[in-house]
Amino acid sequence: MPWPCPQDGTEVADGTGTCPLCGYVRIPSGLALVSAVSGKEMQVRIDVTLGSGGFRQLDDPEARYVSAEQCQLRKVAAMGGWIIQNVPHASNPMYLNDAPIEPAGALLQEGDRLSIKGLYFRLSVRLLS
Numbered sequence: 001m002p003w004p005c006p007q008d009g010t011e012v013a014d015g016t017g018t019c020p021l022c023g024y025v026r027i028p029s030g031l032a033l034v035s036a037v038s039g040k041e042m043q044v045r046i047d048v049t050l051g052s053g054g055f056r057q058l059d060d061p062e063a064r065y066v067s068a069e070q071c072q073l074r075k076v077a078a079m080g081g082w083i084i085q086n087v088p089h090a091s092n093p094m095y096l097n098d099a100p101i102e103p104a105g106a107l108l109q110e111g112d113r114l115s116i117k118g119l120y121f122r123l124s125v126r127l128l129s
């Protein structure tokens with residue numbers, strides 16, 4: 001859905017997080033992660049460390065490749081949204097759009113794809129307004 005910029009009322013197009021007029025950045029209130037295998041989704045609205053326990057609700061058998069602590073999701077206003085970062089001691093790193101995630105973390109965008117090494121436990125990202 002298009003959204004109104006709170007600073008100048010500009011209607012900003014769906015899928016765009018920044019007002020083209022004033023540069024206001026809308027921070028998504030949360031994320032939904034959708035399993036490619038089960039089609040189920042889970043929603044995250046607070047900073048959290050996710051692993052095999054938290055991901056169990058997705059009913060995705062490939063969650064067996066996920067470590068007990070796998071990744072952190074954090075809302076970072078200065079970066080304009082939600083950041084994913086691998087936990088250093090996870091056995092298999094999570095990839096973003098089939099590429100390794102930088103140690104400093106990466107900003108998640110609508111439609112991004114997460115996976116274990118680009119192969120397993122494939123999730124798609126939806127931003128929650």
Ligand SMILES: [Zn+2]
Pocket residue numbers: 005006007008009010019020021022023024
């Ligand atoms: Zn604006």
